[in-house]
Structure formats: C-alpha cells, structure tokens
Amino acid sequence: ETGVTQSPTHLIKTRGQQVTLRCSSQSGHNTVSWYQQALGQGPQFIFQYYREEENGRGNFPPRFSGLQFPNYSSELNVNALELDDSALYLCASSLQGLAGGEQYFGPGTRLTVT
Amino acid sequence: AQSVTQPDIHITVSEGASLELRCNYSYGATPYLFWYVQSPGQGLQLLLKYFSGDTLVQGIKGFEAEFKRSQSSFNLRKPSVHWSDAAEYFCAVGALYGGATNKLIFGTGTLLAVQP
Numbered sequence: 001e002t003g004v005t006q007s008p009t010h011l012i013k014t015r016g017q018q019v020t021l022r023c024s025s026q027s028g029h030n031t032v033s034w035y036q037q038a039l040g041q042g043p044q045f046i047f048q049y050y051r052e053e054e055n056g057r058g059n060f061p062p063r064f065s066g067l068q069f070p071n072y073s074s075e076l077n078v079n080a081l082e083l084d085d086s087a088l089y090l091c092a093s094s095l096q097g098l099a100g101g102e103q104y105f106g107p108g109t110r111l112t113v114t
Numbered sequence: 115a116q117s118v119t120q121p122d123i124h125i126t127v128s129e130g131a132s133l134e135l136r137c138n139y140s141y142g143a144t145p146y147l148f149w150y151v152q153s154p155g156q157g158l159q160l161l162l163k164y165f166s167g168d169t170l171v172q173g174i175k176g177f178e179a180e181f182k183r184s185q186s187s188f189n190l191r192k193p194s195v196h197w198s199d200a201a202e203y204f205c206a207v208g209a210l211y212g213g214a215t216n217k218l219i220f221g222t223g224t225l226l227a228v229q230p
Contacts, residue, residue, distance in 0.1 A: 004157075033217065042118075042204050042220030043158070056216045090157055092218075102148065103218060105158040 004106035012112045021076045023091030031096040032074040037088040086113045120221035135190040137205030146208035147188040200228045
C-alpha cells in the first residue's frame with residue numbers, strides 16, 4: 001500500500017509569485033484535504049476535494065485554489081504569494097463516505113516566501 | 115464554535131516516567147477525536163482515534179486515550195515514556211459533513227521532551 005506523497009519537499013518563492021504544490025493520495029482513498037501549518041502552530045484546514053470538486057473550505061482567501069484529478073491526486077495553487085504564506089503545507093487523504101474516516105498525512109512541503 | 119485546546123505548550127518527562135497530555139474540545143455533537151504525532155520536519159502520524167463505544171482507546175506505540183464527555187476531554191497517556199517519543203503531539207476533532215469527516219480542527223500542540 002502506497003502512502004501519501006507530496007512534492008516538492010522544499011520550495012523558496014518571492015512575494016507576489018505563484019506556486020503549485022502536488023499530492024498523491026494513498027491507494028484506495030478518494031478524498032484529499034489540504035492544511036497549512038505555520039511555525040509553532042497546529043495545522044489549519046484550507047479545503048477538501050472529493051470527486052474532483054471542492055467539498056468544504058476553511059478561512060483562506062480565493063488566491064488559494066486547488067484541483068483534484070481522476071486518479072485522486074491533487075494540487076494546491078497559491079497566487080500572489082505573501083510573506084505570511086510561509087509554512088508547511090500538508091496534504092491528507094481519506095475515504096469519503098466512511099463515517100469518521102481518518103485522514104492520513106503526507107510529509108508536507110515547506111514553502112518559504114521571501 | 116468548534117475548537118481544541120491543548121493547555122500545555124511544552125512538557126518534559128524523564129525516560130521511563132508516565133505521561134499524560136491534556137486535550138479539551140468544544141463541539142456541538144458527538145465528536146470524532148484524534149491524536150497525531152509529528153516528529154521534526156515530518157508530517158503527522160495518527161496515534162489513535164475515538165469514534166464511539168468504549169471510551170478508553172488504544173493506539174500505536176503503547177499510547178492510549180480516554181474520552182470523557184462530561185469534561186469535554188480526550189487526554190493521551192503512556193505508562194512509560196521512551197526517548198523516541200520526543201516529538202510534538204496534536205489533538206484534533208473531526209467536524210462532520212454529510213456523515214463523513216470533512217475537516218480536522220487541531221489544537222496548537224504539545225511539545226514533549228524526554229530526559230535520559
């Protein structure tokens with residue numbers, strides 16, 4: 001069974017640029033959630049994708065957007081990067097429809113905005 | 115509003131000593147509760163979960179947690195800590211949407227240090 005993978009591992013961008021982060025879900029899972037973890041904080045829910053559509057969104061501006069593909073992999077796109085976007089971005093996969101289904105996390109992408 | 119509170123930011127215990135990490139939640143319905151562990155620079159690993167039934171749940175690595183509805187708590191325990199347990203621990207509540215977990219709401223974490 002393949003776990004959740006994310007790429008790249010680390011990324012450095014300049015304020016105002018755009019970034020795309022990628023996630024491959026665990027085998028058999030059909031739902032992907034994205035979280036932002038700032039330094040010293042707990043992860044904050046960005047949004048979730050199920051059947052290639054957004055299935056819930058946290059308190060993040062529209063410049064945070066995503067995609068889910070037919071193979072259930074996902075992308076997180078952030079436009080007009082700000083310094084406060086520097087964080088660890090975590091992807092989690094789960095099986096929608098399973099009540100209380102736990103989410104399995106990838107290792108994360110560390111984004112630094114300068 | 116849904117929230118999770120971990121009152122202890124940092125805890126230090128001696129190797130072999132017992133451990134209890136506190137977690138309190140605020141949620142309007144029966145909660146789905148989780149404990150995750152995060153080693154430096156790593157993602158989150160699920161230690162255990164509570165959905166329903168027995169309020170004492172067993173997890174991996176010798177951890178257990180007890181759900182107490184009257185206290186809105188879900189404290190994590192381990193009878194004897196190993197040096198490899200040093201990490202950050204996050205409690206989370208699952209907010210339901212359409213009958214399945216939609217999102218996790220995390221506490222701010224407790225950083226555990228283990229003294230030899």
